Structures are given as structure tokens and as C-alpha cells.
Amino acid sequence: xxxxxxxxxxxxxxxxxxxxxxxxxxxxxxxxxxxxxxxxxxxxxxxxxxxxxxxxxxxxxxxxxxxxxxxxxxxxxxxxxxxxxxxxxxxxxxxxxxxxxxxxxxxxxxxxxxxxxxxxxxxxxxxxxxxxxxxxxxxxxxxxxxxxxxxxxxxxxxxxxxxxxxxxxxxxxxxxxxxxxxxxxxxxxxxxxxxxxxxxxxxxxxxxxxxxxxxxxxxxxxxxxxxxxxxxxxxxxxxxxxxxxxxxxxxxxxxxxxxxxxxxxxxxxxxxxxxxxxxxxxxxxxxxxxxxxxxxxxxxxxxxxxxxxxxxxxxxxxxxxxxxxxxxxxxxxxxxxxxxxxxxxxxxxxxxxxxxxxxxxxxxxxxxxxxxxxxxxxxxxxxxxxxxxxxxxxxxxxxxxxxxxxxxxxxxxxxxxxxxxxxxxxxxxxxxxxxxxxxxxxxxxxxxxxxxxxxxxxxxxxxxxxxxxxxxxxxxxxxxxxxxxxxxxxxxxxxxxxxxxxxxxxxxxxxxxxxxxxxxxxxxxxxxxxxxxxxxxxxxxxxxxxxxxxxxxxxxxxxxxxxxxxxxxxxx
Numbered sequence: 001x002x003x004x005x006x007x008x009x010x011x012x013x014x015x016x017x018x019x020x021x022x023x024x025x026x027x028x029x030x031x032x033x034x035x036x037x038x039x040x041x042x043x044x045x046x047x048x049x050x051x052x053x054x055x056x057x058x059x060x061x062x063x064x065x066x067x068x069x070x071x072x073x074x075x076x077x078x079x080x081x082x083x084x085x086x087x088x089x090x091x092x093x094x095x096x097x098x099x100x101x102x103x104x105x106x107x108x109x110x111x112x113x114x115x116x117x118x119x120x121x122x123x124x125x126x127x128x129x130x131x132x133x134x135x136x137x138x139x140x141x142x143x144x145x146x147x148x149x150x151x152x153x154x155x156x157x158x159x160x161x162x163x164x165x166x167x168x169x170x171x172x173x174x175x176x177x178x179x180x181x182x183x184x185x186x187x188x189x190x191x192x193x194x195x196x197x198x199x200x201x202x203x204x205x206x207x208x209x210x211x212x213x214x215x216x217x218x219x220x221x222x223x224x225x226x227x228x229x230x231x232x233x234x235x236x237x238x239x240x241x242x243x244x245x246x247x248x249x250x251x252x253x254x255x256x257x258x259x260x261x262x263x264x265x266x267x268x269x270x271x272x273x274x275x276x277x278x279x280x281x282x283x284x285x286x287x288x289x290x291x292x293x294x295x296x297x298x299x300x301x302x303x304x305x306x307x308x309x310x311x312x313x314x315x316x317x318x319x320x321x322x323x324x325x326x327x328x329x330x331x332x333x334x335x336x337x338x339x340x341x342x343x344x345x346x347x348x349x350x351x352x353x354x355x356x357x358x359x360x361x362x363x364x365x366x367x368x369x370x371x372x373x374x375x376x377x378x379x380x381x382x383x384x385x386x387x388x389x390x391x392x393x394x395x396x397x398x399x400x401x402x403x404x405x406x407x408x409x410x411x412x413x414x415x416x417x418x419x420x421x422x423x424x425x426x427x428x429x430x431x432x433x434x435x436x437x438x439x440x441x442x443x444x445x446x447x448x449x450x451x452x453x454x455x456x457x458x459x460x461x462x463x464x465x466x467x468x469x470x471x472x473x474x475x476x477x478x479x480x481x482x483x484x485x486x487x488x489x490x491x492x493x494x495x496x497x498x499x500x501x502x503x504x505x506x507x508x509x510x511x512x513x514x515x516x517x518x519x520x521x522x523x524x525x526x527x528x529x530x531x532x533x534x535x536x537x538x539x540x541x542x543x544x545x546x547x548x549x550x551x552x553x554x555x556x557x558x559x560x561x562x563x564x565x566x567x568x569x570x571x572x
Contacts, residue, residue: 001088001130002055003107003500004029007036010058016046048129052104056127064102064126066092066136075099078119080179081140082203082214086187087111090136097121102128102136107501114186164227164237173224176217177232181259183214184276185252190317191276194229196222196269208444208510209317219268226263226270233261241265247344255280260344277346283325290511292546292554298516299438303327308435309398311385313408313416318569319442319512320407321346324381327405328352331379340381341368357383366390373397382406388424395425398433412548413439413517414537417527431527437517441548441569442510443561447503451495451559461490464563467571468549476550482557495559511560513551513569518543 002010011022025045029036040046056063071092078091078099087108093100099119101112106127116123128136180203184192189205201217217225230237233246244263249256260275286296302310310327312320325347332338332351343357343365353375355368365382366389372380373393384407385391398404410416416437420430456464464470470489477483483492497506517523517540526536541547546554552566 001035001104002037002051004036006055006059006106007040007051010051010054013058014054016050016054021045048131052127052129059106059127061106061125061127064092064100064128064132066090066102066128066132069136071136071139076139077175079115080175080183081137082179082183083111083115083186084137084140085215086183088130088133089115090133091115091119092126092136094119094121098124100124100126102126102133104128104130104133105501110502161238164223165231173221173228176221177225177228181250181257181274181276182252184274185257189276192272192274194225194272194274196266196271198268201225207504208507209442210444212504222269226272229261229272229274230263232259235261235263240270249279258344275344277344279348281347283329283347283349284322286326286330289319289323289326290555290560291514291516292551294544295514295516295546295551298436298518299327300330302436302518303331303403305403305435307398307401307403307433309394309404309406309433310436310438311406311408311416311434312438312440313410313413314440315409315411317442318440319510320440321383323438323440323512324405324407325349328379328381331403336378337376338379338381339372339375339377340383341365341372342381342383364390366393369393369397373402377402379403379405384408385420385423391420391423391425395420395429395433399429404433410439412533412537413437413515413545414540415533416517417536418530418533421530427527427530431519431524434519434527436519438514439517439548440512440514441552442512443552443555443565443569444507445509445511446495446497446559446561447500447506447508448559449502450498450500450506452498453493453495455493456490458490464489467567473550473553476546477553477557480546480554482554489553492557493559494556494563496562496564507565511555513548513555513566515540515545515548515551517545 008026011017025039026036029039040051041048053063069092075091075094078094079089084090088105089101089103089111091099092102099116099121101115101123103125106125112123112125180192184205187205187207189207191206193204193211195202195204196219198219200219201222203214203217204211205214227237232248235244235246243265246261248259250259256279258277258279260277262273264271286299291299312323314320328338328349332349334351339353341355341357345354345356348354357363357365357368365384365386369382369390370393380397380402382390382394382404385394394404394406408416408419410419417430417434421427461470474483474489478485499506502508520543522539523536526539549570552570555561556563556566
């Protein structure tokens with residue numbers, strides 16, 4: 001899709017429409033928060049062909065009509081289908097020096113550079129229309145169906161395992177799996193979902209915490225793709241009834257990636273989820289994680305204590321392990337022994353003894369933790385406290401002079417303490433050993449290139465009041481000097497996503513929002529009384545704790561993220 005900037009320039013510099021008509025279209029697009037191109041085409045003010053041909057002249061780019069062109073298969077597959085679909089670009093000609101690319105998004109410079117590096121040539125960019133591009137992309141599907149039909153026919157029902165091995169080694173299957181992985185890494189995806197249905201296979205990527213469709217494949221491709229991934233992961237090829245877990249490694253973009261594979265039998269075959277972990281990634285510093293200065297001070301004070309427990313809590317995928325690695329980065333020193341038991345090991349840290357859980361052979365968190373205590377550690381990191389056994393060993397490790405770092409699955413910091421009691425840990429032991437509980441969420445960061453400023457309307461405020469105590473939030477923000485003395489939330493600027501070629505629907509990257517509950521004397525007294533989470537929360541807030549929601553409002557006012565994003569991650 002053409003950018004609003006390009007279309008405004010086009011309407012100003014050409015005589016395609018009268019000035020009043022173009023002004024009306026721009027106003028309508030602004031009011032309905034739609035791209036100008038969508039308004040022009042839906043209201044039939046201009047044809048798609050005319051719009052893109054004129055845009056090519058304005059942008060000083062060549063235009064190409066792909067309608068009658070059959071693209072050679074070897075050229076077509078230089079741009080894998082996931083990249084072609086997501087970035088609206090297709091390769092249609094190539095010689096020794098240049099590859100020609102047709103696109104509807106001429107501002108996506110990053111992807112053109114990526115394709116050029118992949119092809120080992122210079123790129124020449126042509127503009128085309130969405131309709132013509134969609135027609136050209138059908139050639140991916142025609143080619144795939146023909147190839148899969150060829151490799152699945154003519155079999156005399158050989159042994160299933162041998163047949164699956166053959167399928168997994170065929171070029172179309174290898175190409176698809178390689179493309180899915182390569183594109184996922186390029187898009188900074190954390191997970192790849194391959195989901196079979198009766199007629200097709202859906203492929204989705206999780207990028208910045210949100211799942212989005214990438215492509216669909218013919219159902220006939222499923223046995224080959226599953227077999228290929230099973231071979232890479234060293235799993236049983238002919239086991240289709242039980243879940244299987246495995247892993248493999250790949251090298252891409254000058255980094256090594258560990259791929260954790262989970263295969264689950266479903267009604268139409270086997271669903272695959274692949275988690276991508278960059279082995280070359282460095283842990284963030286605490287400052288980079290996005291803590292407020294007051295929270296950072298509390299955190300640093302508590303991790304310097306020689307013993308006790310520091311827990312990080314939040315739902316799955318909220319960045320808990322990343323926070324623990326950042327803490328280890330601060331504490332790591334040749335003078336102390338740091339040992340971990342993790343599942344999986346997400347970052348490799350020099351000077352830290354890291355162990356991987358393996359439940360198949362009985363090496364659980366509890367078993368690993370017991371072994372670590374015989375390794376003369378100063379600091380222990382346990383990937384997760386899941387059960388009474390692990391909790392009991394961790395608590396006693398903290399009692400005997402170790403600093404223990406771990407994660408727990410609860411919605412907020414205050415709930416963590418009653419959760420441990422529910423597991424069976426005596427309240428007095430929790431009171432003696434707990435130093436700090438950090439709760440967190442990950443929010444998508446607004447793209448700084450295209451974010452839009454706005455102010456809350458009366459309607460917006462009424463909707464927010466239904467979901468939270470808005471006056472309490474405003475008061476806290478005034479106390480923190482984020483708002484001026486008599487300033488309300490309707491007096492400050494907030495920001496919202498717009499979307500451009502450099503981001504994903506207005507967002508790019510993620511940042512944390514936090515609350516840090518320090519276990520002070522009043523909190524200890526409440527733990528002894530077996531107080532519930534709401535009482536603990538009230539006392540922590542009374543002592544000045546910034547809640548996750550309040551921290552989110554600060555980030556929204558600063559323009560780091562949007563209010564919609566804060567509500568999505570805190571109200572779910």
C-alpha cells in the first residue's frame with residue numbers, strides 16, 4: 001500500500017482529481033483513521049491501475065504489468081513465499097548483476113536490501129498494483145501443488161518411515177522449512193506455528209507477543225513438513241499419536257539460533273510450534289529493561305543482599321527470564337559462584353554454570369536444585385518454581401545463606417506470597433526469606449517514525465473509568481510529578497499507532513512495565529497473619545509501590561507505548 005505522504009504528493013502534483021475532491025478524501029481518511037488509498041479506491045474516486053501508474057511517475061520508479069508474465073520457478077523462489085506475502089514483493093527477472101523486484105510498498109528498503117544480499121546481486125525495484133501482485137503470487141501455489149503431487153505419486157506403499165524420510169529430503173519440503181525459519185528470524189519472530197486443517201496448513205508467527213498469519217500451504221505438504229522438522233529435531237518419524245518435544249540449531253544472519261520444537265497430534269494431523277532462541281543475543285542491562293528510577297533503586301538494593309529470594313512473576317511470555325538474566329549480568333563476578341537450572345537455556349552467560357532440565361531422565365528443577373546446592377554456589381537461579389518440592393528446596397537454600405533468583409506464574413506481585421503458602425510453604429519461612437517480588441508485562445513499543453499524538457476525549461475517559469480507578473491513577477502520576485498539580489489525564493498528550501514500512505502495524509519492539517514489591521516489616525507482619533493478596537497490595541501501594549498499570553500510564557504519556565497496549569496486557 002502506498003503511504004499517505006506519497007498519495008498527498010500525487011494528488012497535489014497531478015490533475016487526477018479536483019482539489020475539493022482530494023481534500024474531502026483526505027478529511028474522510030483522517031476522520032475514519034483509514035489510509036487515503038483505501039478511501040480513494042473504496043469510493044471509486046480513482047482506479048487502482050491509474051493510481052499506481054501515476055505513483056510510479058511521482059516516485060520516479062518504473063512500473064511493471066505482471067499479468068501476462070510467467071515467472072521462472074528458480075527466480076520466483078529467490079523471494080520465499082512468506083516474505084513475498086508479508087512484504088508484498090515478488091522477484092520476476094534476474095541476470096548475473098541484477099534481480100528485478102515488483103512491489104506495492106516502495107518504501108520497504110530493508111526488505112529489498114535483504115533480498116539483494118540473499119540473491120548476491122543488485123536490486124531494481126518496480127512498482128505494480130496489488131491486483132497484479134496477487135496474480136503473480138498465485139504462481140507460488142501452482143508450483144507447490146505440482147511439486148508435491150509429483151513427490152507423493154508413484155509410490156508402491158513402501159515402509160512408512162522410509163517414505164517419510166524421502167519426503168523430508170525432497171527439495172520443495174526443504175525449501176519451505178528453510179524459508180519459514182529464515183523469514184521468522186528476519187521478522188524477529190519468537191515462535192512459528194504450523195497448524196493443519198482439512199484443506200490447508202496455516203503458518204503464523206508470534207512477533208512482539210502477537211500472533212499473525214504469514215501464509216497458507218496446501219494440505220498435501222503436511223506430511224513432508226512434519227517429517228522434515230522431526231528429522232531436524234531427532235524425533236520419531238512414524239509416531240503420530242503422542243506429543244513429541246525436540247530441538248535443533250541453525251545459523252542465520254551471522255548468529256546461531258536454538259529451535260525448541262513441540263509437536264502435538266490434532267484432528268487434522270500434527271501441529272508444530274517452534275520457539276526461536278538467539279544463542280548470540282546478549283542479556284539486557286537493567287537500565288535497558290525500562291524500569292523507573294525508583295524501581296531500579298529497589299531492585300539493585302535487594303539483589304545485593306547476600307541471601308534471600310528475589311522472584312519475578314507474570315504470565316507466560318512476559319519477559320521474566322530476560323529480567324533474571326539481566327540481574328545475573330549485574331551480579332556476575334569471578335569472586336562468586338553462580339549456578340542455574342533452566343528450561344530452556346535462553347542465553348549463554350560466560351562465568352555462569354548453566355544446567356538444562358531434562359524431565360525424560362528425571363533431571364527436574366527440584367533435582368537440579370538439589371545438585372546445585374552441592375556445588376558450593378553463592379547465587380542460584382531456578383528457571384521456575386512450579387511445585388512444593390522446588391519451592392521448599394529454594395526456600396531452604398535462601399535460609400542457608402544463598403541468594404536465590406526464580407520466576408513464578410501469578411498475575412501480580414502481591415499474589416505471589418499467598419501462592420507460595422498455597423503450595424505448602426510455611427508462612428514464617430516466606431517472611432524470613434523473601435526479599436523482593438517483581439511483577440511485569442511486556443508491551444509493544446510504538447514506532448517513533450509514525451506514532452500520532454492525541455488527547456483523551458470525554459468518551460475515552462468514561463470508558464477508562466469502567467476499567468479502573470482513574471482518579472487514583474491520576475493522583476499517583478501527580479505525586480510522581482508526571483502530571484502537574486492540577487493537571488488531569490485529558491490535559492496531556494498520549495500516542496497511538498499509525499503504521500509505516502518500518503514497523504508492524506505501528507509497533508516495533510517491546511518494553512517492560514513493572515511493579516516491585518519490597519518485603520518490608522509491615523509486609524512481613526501481614527505474611528505472618530496469612531493476609532490475602534488484596535491486603536498485601538494495599539500495604540505495598542501505601543508504602544509507595546508503583547503498580548504495573550500506573551507504570552504503563554507513565555510509558556504511554558512518554559510515548560513509549562499506547563494506552564490500548566497497556567490495557568491489553570494488564571486487563572487480560
